[in-house]
Amino acid sequence: MNPTYQPKSWLAQQANRFAPGLFFIGLVAIWELICRFGNVPNYILPSPSAIFTAFFDVEFSRWLTHLWATLRVALMGFALSIIIAIPLSIGMMRSELMNRVLYPALIVIQSTPVVAVAPLIIVLLGTDDPSRVLITCLITFFPLVVSTTTGMLETPPEMIELSQSLRAPRYRETWQIRIPYAIPHIFSGLRVSITLAIIGAVVAEFVAAEEGLGYFIQFSTSFFKIPQAFAGLIFLSVISLLLFKSIQWIQAWWFPWSLPKKK
Amino acid sequence: MDNNTKAAYVSMKSVGHKYDPRPETPMVVQDIDLDIHRHEFVAVVGPSGCGKSTLLRMVAGLLIPSHGEVSVFNRPVTEPRDDVGIVFQKANLLPWLTVRKNVLFPLKHKYGSYSASDEKRANELLEMAGLTQFADKMPDELSGGMQQRVGIVRALLLNPDILLMDEPFSALDALTREQIGFDLLDIWKKNPKTVLFITHSISEAVLLSDRILVMSKRPGTVLDLIEVDLPRPRSSKTINSPRFAELTDLIRGYIYEPNVPA
Numbered sequence: 202m203n204p205t206y207q208p209k210s211w212l213a214q215q216a217n218r219f220a221p222g223l224f225f226i227g228l229v230a231i232w233e234l235i236c237r238f239g240n241v242p243n244y245i246l247p248s249p250s251a252i253f254t255a256f257f258d259v260e261f262s263r264w265l266t267h268l269w270a271t272l273r274v275a276l277m278g279f280a281l282s283i284i285i286a287i288p289l290s291i292g293m294m295r296s297e298l299m300n301r302v303l304y305p306a307l308i309v310i311q312s313t314p315v316v317a318v319a320p321l322i323i324v325l326l327g328t329d330d331p332s333r334v335l336i337t338c339l340i341t342f343f344p345l346v347v348s349t350t351t352g353m354l355e356t357p358p359e360m361i362e363l364s365q366s367l368r369a370p371r372y373r374e375t376w377q378i379r380i381p382y383a384i385p386h387i388f389s390g391l392r393v394s395i396t397l398a399i400i401g402a403v404v405a406e407f408v409a410a411e412e413g414l415g416y417f418i419q420f421s422t423s424f425f426k427i428p429q430a431f432a433g434l435i436f437l438s439v440i441s442l443l444l445f446k447s448i449q450w451i452q453a454w455w456f457p458w459s460l461p462k463k464k
Numbered sequence: 465m466d467n468n469t470k471a472a473y474v475s476m477k478s479v480g481h482k483y484d485p486r487p488e489t490p491m492v493v494q495d496i497d498l499d500i501h502r503h504e505f506v507a508v509v510g511p512s513g514c515g516k517s518t519l520l521r522m523v524a525g526l527l528i529p530s531h532g533e534v535s536v537f538n539r540p541v542t543e544p545r546d547d548v549g550i551v552f553q554k555a556n557l558l559p560w561l562t563v564r565k566n567v568l569f570p571l572k573h574k575y576g577s578y579s580a581s582d583e584k585r586a587n588e589l590l591e592m593a594g595l596t597q598f599a600d601k602m603p604d605e606l607s608g609g610m611q612q613r614v615g616i617v618r619a620l621l622l623n624p625d626i627l628l629m630d631e632p633f634s635a636l637d638a639l640t641r642e643q644i645g646f647d648l649l650d651i652w653k654k655n656p657k658t659v660l661f662i663t664h665s666i667s668e669a670v671l672l673s674d675r676i677l678v679m680s681k682r683p684g685t686v687l688d689l690i691e692v693d694l695p696r697p698r699s700s701k702t703i704n705s706p707r708f709a710e711l712t713d714l715i716r717g718y719i720y721e722p723n724v725p726a
Contacts, residue, residue: 360523365526366544368574373573
């Protein structure tokens with residue numbers, strides 16, 4: 202049975218509120234202590250303070266250049282995969298033939314590790330943005346196809362019957378019923394894809410690039426500037442997190458009805 | 465053509481259906497004969513899975529029966545008709561549209577747009593159903609009963625002559641259910657329609673309808689067609705009348721002992 206409701210004390214409330222932050226700070230503190238008193242050299246595991254200093258060893262404009270390079274590739278690849286995945290899903294939902302032809306091809310593409318294909322793509326398309334964008338797109342588009350298709354196919358039969366009873370044209374059934382119904386699914390796909398987009402961009406930079414955070418991390422590591430590499434990694438996590446959050450903000454702003462109901 | 469109220473408006477002639485054409489597969493419904501008069505309120509009751517909803521889909525033109533023929537106004541139903549409105553189970557509203565836009569959806573969906581006068585009609589219908597203050601809310605902000613009212617209003621938008629209702633109140637609690645039933649009768653009185661009302665509630669069928677088609681379990685056949693001679697307007701007092709009890713008992717007998725004729 203439910204315990205009797207008791208209002209939490211002020212202290213318990215505050216503890217509850219700051220617990221995640223405190224946990225994080227605690228972890229960083231332990232890390233710092235291990236590095237300091239365990240005599241771990243900086244080129245094996247840099248201490249948080251060393252990483253912090255490393256931020257300032259690199260000029261701010263250089264950080265911006267690398268950041269922008271990665272962000273640009275990730276966003277272009279992500280946009281390209283939206284442009285491809287959503288029409289493709291609609292096509293596969295509408296046409297049985299298209300579904301039968303494309304589905305196996307998609308599975309093959311998805312089961313091939315993109316990391317392994319990346320060098321080949323660079324050979325094919327050169328070392329500029331297009332090849333990196335394509336690599337990113339290859340990594341990001343599958344979750345989008347799956348989520349969009351699932352959403353459209355899960356449209357309740359009664360909604361489809363409503364459309365049929367009105368003898369509406371099929372494109373309106375797709376546009377006014379199936380696609381809006383798929384919005385929550387599409388957004389879960391977008392949330393997965395946006396973090397994959399950063400991974401895609403970094404993988405591409407590992408293979409061939411002159412700028413970008415992935416390139417910067419690889420470059421710093423090869424010169425044993427491990428604290429700098431960690432600083433780059435933190436930048437990557439932060440933009441990844443911000444992009445993930447932006448997808449949630451976009452959903453909350455434009456499609457508030459599609460969010461799960463709060464109790 | 466005869467257009468008076470006693471002519472068969474919706475007519476089913478030895479209608480049967482199976483989803484799979486192979487001979488060994490069983491029929492879902494079988495040998496259904498029913499004539500519904502114009503502006504008559506006919507309820508269909510029967511155990512779960514007896515093909516009540518299949519029957520409704522045939523009249524809606526969403527399903528063409530494999531046996532027999534359904535016709536409306538002497539014309540066989542071969543596709544969905546413009547003069548039919550459907551009220552679905554669990555309201556079936558689109559959660560991304562406001563209540564008003566849900567009501568206007570049939571026009572938007574069928575023709576691509578609607579006019580200011582359509583919007584006016586939608587507002588009038590919403591007012592009739594007591595929903596004016598909810599017009600700009602999203603469906604999930606409404607209670608189940610309110611949602612189903614919106615479902616009814618939406619079905620009325622194109623001013624259909626036939627209203628098909630597929631267990632429309634089954635998701636509602638008992639009190640709401642009774643109230644919305646009376647509201648439906650009120651709406652039906654103001655806008656006379658030919659109603660086919662599918663339900664698994666015996667008392668609801670007796671309370672609302674002019675005639676009740678009682679169906680057997682699968683394959684669904686007609687067990688009886690009962691004339692509900694309770695006076696209108698019906699109210700909560702109707703429920704207490706002895707005749708109401710007699711009729712519900714009669715139907716209950718069919719449902720629980722399907723082989724014993726009354």
